[in-house]
Amino acid sequence: MDSTALLEIEDLEVTVEGRKILNGLRLSVPRGQVHAIMGPNGSGKSTLAHVLAGRPGYEVTGGRVRYAGKDLLSLAPEERARAGLFLGFQYPVEIPGVNNVYLLKAALNAARTAQGQPEVDAFDFLALVREKMRLMRMEDSFLSRGVNEGFSGGEKKRNEILQMLVLEPTLAILDETDSGLDIDALKIVAAGINTLRSPARSTVLVTHYQRLLEHVVPDAVHVLSRGRIVRSGGAELARELERRGYDWVSGEAA
Amino acid sequence: MSALLERIAGEAGAAQQGLPHRDARRRALEALTRQGLPSARDENWRYANLRSLERQRFTPASGMVPASLELPPALPGFTRCVFVDGHFDRARSAAPGPPLAAAALERTLRQGPDERFSLLNAALAAEVARVKVAAGTERVEFLFVASAPAGAGASYPRLEVEVEPGAGLELIERHLSAGSEGGFVTSAVEVHLAAGAHCTHYRVQDLNPRSILFDTLGARLDADAHYRLHALHTGGQAARSTLALTLGGERARVDLAVAALGERSQVQDTYARVEHAARATRTHQLFRGIAAGRSRVAFNGKIVVAHSAADADSQQSLRGLLAGPEAEIDVRPQLEIYTDAVRCSHGASVGKLDEQMLFYLLARGLARESALRLLKWAFLEDVIAGIGQPALRRQLEARLARLLPEAAPEELP
Ligand SMILES: Nc1ncnc2c1ncn2[C@@H]1O[C@H](COP(=O)(O)OP(=O)(O)O)[C@@H](O)[C@H]1O
Numbered sequence: 181m182d183s184t185a186l187l188e189i190e191d192l193e194v195t196v197e198g199r200k201i202l203n204g205l206r207l208s209v210p211r212g213q214v215h216a217i218m219g220p221n222g223s224g225k226s227t228l229a230h231v232l233a234g235r236p237g238y239e240v241t242g243g244r245v246r247y248a249g250k251d252l253l254s255l256a257p258e259e260r261a262r263a264g265l266f267l268g269f270q271y272p273v274e275i276p277g278v279n280n281v282y283l284l285k286a287a288l289n290a291a292r293t294a295q296g297q298p299e300v301d302a303f304d305f306l307a308l309v310r311e312k313m314r315l316m317r318m319e320d321s322f323l324s325r326g327v328n329e330g331f332s333g334g335e336k337k338r339n340e341i342l343q344m345l346v347l348e349p350t351l352a353i354l355d356e357t358d359s360g361l362d363i364d365a366l367k368i369v370a371a372g373i374n375t376l377r378s379p380a381r382s383t384v385l386v387t388h389y390q391r392l393l394e395h396v397v398p399d400a401v402h403v404l405s406r407g408r409i410v411r412s413g414g415a416e417l418a419r420e421l422e423r424r425g426y427d428w429v430s431g432e433a434a
Numbered sequence: 435m436s437a438l439l440e441r442i443a444g445e446a447g448a449a450q451q452g453l454p455h456r457d458a459r460r461r462a463l464e465a466l467t468r469q470g471l472p473s474a475r476d477e478n479w480r481y482a483n484l485r486s487l488e489r490q491r492f493t494p495a496s497g498m499v500p501a502s503l504e505l506p507p508a509l510p511g512f513t514r515c516v517f518v519d520g521h522f523d524r525a526r527s528a529a530p531g532p533p534l535a536a537a538a539l540e541r542t543l544r545q546g547p548d549e550r551f552s553l554l555n556a557a558l559a560a561e562v563a564r565v566k567v568a569a570g571t572e573r574v575e576f577l578f579v580a581s582a583p584a585g586a587g588a589s590y591p592r593l594e595v596e597v598e599p600g601a602g603l604e605l606i607e608r609h610l611s612a613g614s615e616g617g618f619v620t621s622a623v624e625v626h627l628a629a630g631a632h633c634t635h636y637r638v639q640d641l642n643p644r645s646i647l648f649d650t651l652g653a654r655l656d657a658d659a660h661y662r663l664h665a666l667h668t669g670g671q672a673a674r675s676t677l678a679l680t681l682g683g684e685r686a687r688v689d690l691a692v693a694a695l696g697e698r699s700q701v702q703d704t705y706a707r708v709e710h711a712a713r714a715t716r717t718h719q720l721f722r723g724i725a726a727g728r729s730r731v732a733f734n735g736k737i738v739v740a741h742s743a744a745d746a747d748s749q750q751s752l753r754g755l756l757a758g759p760e761a762e763i764d765v766r767p768q769l770e771i772y773t774d775a776v777r778c779s780h781g782a783s784v785g786k787l788d789e790q791m792l793f794y795l796l797a798r799g800l801a802r803e804s805a806l807r808l809l810k811w812a813f814l815e816d817v818i819a820g821i822g823q824p825a826l827r828r829q830l831e832a833r834l835a836r837l838l839p840e841a842a843p844e845e846l847p
């Protein structure tokens with residue numbers, strides 16, 4: 181076991197509506213690394229991401245998750261977020277009537293307050309958001325819109341990355357942030373993810389295709405199948421998967 | 435006659451002796467006793483807390499103006515008029531209150547059965563708040579203060595609005611309490627918009643949590659008149675608002691937006707009836723209600739399209755949010771259509787806070803209470819955003835921010 185790991189998942193078992201979805205999943209993500217989790221549809225990738233973020237409706241029936249030395253599963257979702265865990269949603273929800281920029285500021289201040297820092301100055305905040313928006317090539321009008329309201333699929337994903345850039349999480353779990361993006365948007369999103377790479381931070385990229393991994397080269401790739409990691413390797417594993425398909429690993433595991 | 439009605443007739447009859455226009459008042463009281471009081475079996479009165487009437491005294495309060503009275507800050511550009519228990523408060527007002535005319539009381543007699551409480555008001559109203567705009571656009575704010583505790587008498591505020599052809603009015607009507615004791619208020623408002631007139635009417639019902647309110651608003655619109663009504667119902671222990679709007683002239687148009695908040699054991703009941711009586715008339719009705727605690731919040735939006743109202747257009751969007759396990763909320767669109775060429779659309783829904791939205795906000799680190807409050811706020815946004823007076827909107831936003839109940843999700847059913 182890697183003692184420097186930021187995220188340490190041991191034998192995680194998760195049941196949803198009476199069905200076992202994760203079945204003895206083990207995963208260790210050291211600080212400073214980007215790990216990709218790949219797997220066929222329905223293999224439990226989003227379930228894993230949601231359980232780590234604390235979404236209700238999942239029953240953990242076994243195993244442990246340690247994050248930055250804490251027992252992650254004992255924390256409320258908002259406490260996990262304030263402790264630096266960020267989930268980029270596969271399907272970000274639209275919240276009409278809640279202003280985008282308001283949410284960004286409330287989220288940033290929640291984290292700062294939890295860390296004993298003062299609330300962000302309004303002027304500095306706007307400057308920060310504008311800078312990150314330029315990076316994500318988002319228009320100013322976005323600031324005054326409702327959260328994800330009327331956004332295209334690609335805009336929603338870019339918005340997730342924008343939030344991540346503003347919040348600067350210690351651990352980002354990005355659930356299929358690449359799906360539904362055209363090649364230009366994919367490059368923008370990848371650039372956003374890469375700007376946060378640092379020795380202190382880790383990223384878990386949940387993805388179905390290896391396309392994103394051409395732009396964000398992972399330190400490790402894991403294949404999830406039927407609720408557990410069936411194979412791990414380096415960046416080259418993603419390319420091999422792309423060539424040979426998931427049946428190759430799934431079959432091997434069976 | 436029920437024992438209650440008999441008591442009302444007795445108390446009102448005696449009180450009328452000392453008031454001007456006794457004939458008109460006597461006729462109003464007779465009409466009320468003839469019609470009788472509504473009962474909870476009446477479809478349009480199901481949610482009103484009619485039983486609260488049993489405990490009331492109907493004799494008008496004396497209108498003793500308290501020496502100290504905390505009023506909301508004045509709004510720039512608006513002329514303020516203050517009434518305490520239906521009596522004009524000259525010292526706190528910027529304009530003189532005109533005398534009450536018998537004709538105004540008589541008009542009440544022509545109203546329909548849902549407007550019965552305006553008869554009680556006509557029988558006992560002391561002075562009338564009146565605004566008449568002949569030309570241009572005016573801005574007036576009426577503050578109706580309920581001061582007397584229920585045991586010391588009732589409050590009968592009355593407001594009459596006349597906007598002449600082509601003229602405009604921005605009107606603020608607020609109901610509030612002077613102290614923390616519960617009062618009994620029966621208010622009546624009558625609005626007439628002549629041809630091409632326009633009026634934006636903000637109604638803020640912010641009585642203290644022990645007050646009882648029966649409120650009736652009647653509006654008639656002539657051709658091409660445009661009436662925008664924004665109402666915010668947050669106060670009172672039990673409050674019933676009856677809105678009866680008639681689109682009497684061609685192309686007349688009403689935009690109605692109502693937000694109601696209930697908490698504890700509050701009752702917020704609104705019945706809005708819009709009658710399309712002429713060609714090409716339009717209604718847009720918006721309701722957003724939140725029921726927390728053990729409160730009951732109801733909105734019954736009835737649209738009647740008469741035979742004479744071809745090409746009428748009505749839209750209703752009525753939504754209720756259930757924010758407590760023992761709360762109750764009901765939104766009901768009703769259509770009664772007597773002609774073919776109409777467009778009527780309605781959406782009505784009642785639900786809990788969206789779990790996915792809540793989780794999204796939590797996953798961004800917001801405290802649970804803040805997230806819940808934010809979602810409730812967002813729910814009301816359609817109504818709040820329509821308040822075109824920035825200073826008023828800010829006041830109301832601040833008020834709402836303090837009021838929004840923060841139900842824990844475990845409490846949600
Ligand atoms: N809320 C839920 N209710 C019932 N079944 C679910 C729910 N969420 C996920 N599942 C099931 O769990 C399995 C894994 O789903 P998911 O984690 O979304 O997979 P992936 O993200 O890898 O496509 C699927 O069979 C899916 O149908």
Ligand SMILES: [Mg+2]
Binds near residue numbers: 225226270355356
């Ligand atoms: Mg998924």
